[in-house]
Amino acid sequence: MSGHSKWSTIKRKKGALDAKRSKIFTKLIKEITVAVKEGGGADPAGNPRLRLAIQASKAANMPKDNMERAIKKGEGTDGNYTEVTYEGYGSNGVAVFVDAMTDNVNRTFQNVRTIFNKNGGSLGTKGSLEFIFDRKGIFVIRRNERFSFEEDAFLLEMIDGGAEEVSFEEEVVTVTCALEDFGAMQRKVEALDLELESAELQRIPKTSVAVEDPEAVRKLLKLIDALEDDDDVQQVYHNLELNEQVLAALEN
Structure with missing residues (x-):
């Protein structure tokens, strides 16, 4: 996810x-x-x-x-989930933030801690990564027949809705806004009758950590994958910077 x-x-x-x-x-x-x-x-x-x-x-x-x-x-009365977060570090000082949803907080804590420990990471205290991540609204809008705007005009509409950044690609437009503007941006998108591919709150790193050693990156990605594969984990965020050379080395 x-x-x-x-x-x-x-x-x-x-x-x-x-x-x-x-x-x-x-x-x-x-x-x-x-x-x-x-x-x-x-x-x-x-x-x-x-x-x-x-x-x-x-x-x-x-x-x-x-x-x-x-x-x-x-x-109904079942399905009572608790939303919890976990913060820690992988190897090479890469910050890892975990959003989870669980019906057994003790089980989830033990599972997440074990995954960190087995993959060269360590679980930190709550709030330890607040200085690294900002929570932002991310809207991915499809550029289809319902998208009839010139880019400049669309940019003005998004700024009016609270956009901080607008990125145009061939098939989609990605709009970033502050946490407090998420609702206003959602209403703006609905008012313009745009088709959303996704709209969610994400934790965006303010700084990133570049790791050049492919094996070290492989180890970090193994940690991220293991966390994402846990049934209680909803989202995993990190500040690992991946360049094309490292990705190419991983594919070989």
């Missing part, structure tokens, strides 16, 4: 991709369940968090039945 680890650019076998897809569904189901419980009910029209979770689920090609079961679970 972490969209900026860059590890997803490395080739994977079909079996690994299928397993990853199952993990993604598990995380999205949890997000839908919590969105219903805490975000304002089962009606997406009045529950922005649920609306985004459903949109993300559709983008991941989750079957409709799965989404409906998750909504019903959120309306």
Whole structure:
């Protein structure tokens, strides 16, 4: 689910991709369940968090039945998840921030700590990485038939909604805003009838750590992958800087 680890650019076998897809569904189901419980009910029209979770689920090609079961679970008495965060360091001083959602905090803490320890990292105290990461809203908007704006005009619309940065690519536009402007930006996107590929709060590193040794990078990516593969982990953020030369070495 972490969209900026860059590890997803490395080739994977079909079996690994299928397993990853199952993990993604598990995380999205949890997000839908919590969105219903805490975000304002089962009606997406009045529950922005649920609306985004459903949109993300559709983008991941989750079957409709799965989404409906998750909504019903959120309306019931089971599926009581707690949102927790963990902060630590991998090797070479790379900061790693973990967002998790769990029905057993002790289990999740033990699992996350074990993953850090087994992969050359160490779990830190809560708040120890606050100076490294900013929480930002990230909106990825599709440039399709509904996107009829010239870039300059669109930029002005996004600035009006609170955008800090707008990046234009061939198929999508990525808009970054401050945490406190997330709701306003969401309303702006909806008012303009734009199609979102994703919209979420992410932890963006203020500084990055460049690691040139491919084996050291491989070890760090193993830690990140192991964390992402844990069923209770929703997102993993880090400040590892990957350049094209290192990625090429990893693929060989």
